[in-house]
Amino acid sequence: MNKILLAAALVTALTGCSLTPDYRRPAAPVAATWPDNAQPGGARRVADIGWQRYYPDPCLQALITAALENNRDLRIATARIAEARAQYGIQQADRLPNLNLTAGRNASLTPAGASAFTANAIHSQRYDVGISLVSFELDFWGRVASLSEAAKASYLATEAAQRAFRLSLIADVANAYLSLLEMRERTMLTAETAKTRGESRELTLRRRDLGVSSDLDFLQADGAYQAALAERANLERQQAAAENLLNLLVGRPMAEIKDLPAGRSLAGQDITPDLIAGLPAEVLLQRPDVLAAEHKLIAANANIGAARAAFLPRITLTGSVGTASRTLAGLFDAGSGAWSFQPALSLPLFDAGRNSANLDVAEARKVIAVAEYEKTIQQAFREVADLLNAREKLAEQLAAQQANTDAQSRRLKLVEARYGAGIANHLEVLDAQRESFAAQQGALQVQRTLLSAATQLYKALAGQGGAANEAGK
16 A cells, blocks of 8 residues: 555656647737728727627617527537536546455356366455555656646637637527518518509509500509519518528527516617727737637647657556455455555567657647648638628718618609609609619618628627626626
8 A cells, every 4th residue: 555655646747748739829820900991989888898888779688699599510529618618527537546346256267177286176366455556657658647738728619719709609590580670670671662663654554544654654663663563572581581590599589488578679689899809909808709719729739749758668667466365254364464556667679660650640630730720810800800891881871871862762752743744754763763662672781781790790799798797797
């Protein structure tokens, strides 16, 4: 027992050597500041805003909450965290001795004449009770420690990836909801337009029958009416697709969610992208996808240490201590103590290049991990820069589009008045109707695009993807 405990106590002193390369975070392969067309200024820090404050629509809040509870992909990502945590626990356990309580009986019978020492039959039995240590490796070169470090980094990478997916899920639900609102409002606008054009068609038909309008006027009115019907059918199809996507993200049909609050209109969403971007180094290194890529790099770096240690001698300890007796009653009698101690040393002499190949694999995987880490940062930089530029230009575009909508509405009223007075022809009316309708549809599209950019900016700046209790932050 003393020898086994002494060997175990020496583990701490004998595991100070590590062949893992010193980890240094690669320099970010991006500019130190955002591009000139991407203004980082804003009024609010993303770290101070929970997602429920950022998305004030109560219906959208309920849908995001349901998605965080029911989305199957999020469940998979969460289960992978538990899997990685368990794998880390298994690898960590190899760094400490594993002791087992054993008890057994060994009986044998040697028939007469089979033994060289006696002509009589030999019957023997033995009872053993003890504590055993099985193949515990003294980690001289840090092989087990490196594997444990790699497992821990893989676990942290999985956890960061789950946070990234959770944040993406919130943004995806918001985008799907905004798309559904856009399709609904555009469908309603198209239905009203089709109704108006249908009434105009009937009026033109009566005027033609009275000889006031021509067949050409009627065909123009009929074509405009049919075009409105076709657009309505197209938008209804897109609305159904948007609702199906939202149901998939939420994890259950919207109709099955009890007490789903009434939502706001597209114009009443009040999702303001007034977020402070800060410097790229501050923003990008906080993103969970970048953190996940870095943890994968740390794991790849640790695996190099384990691959290097495979070239060196490996010492394992096997032993046991307890009592032994020929009879069960005599197990704990005086003088029944028994122990065994079997240290073993193994040194690879010829493995056909297996260890060298494993080291090459580990080093190649680190090169890949570095490239993936740098690529993740570059993609994140581009995403944030694009969204910072988009929030400025889309705001300008929306203001111009709304001004155009107002102008086209006034023009339509003026042309209709001129047509009623007999000054303008029917073709001018149809042209004004088309322009006004296109301007209204375009305003809704730009408005939804601006709101979607706001949701993506919140995700890109590593907004909070936690639970409902973050709403007050």
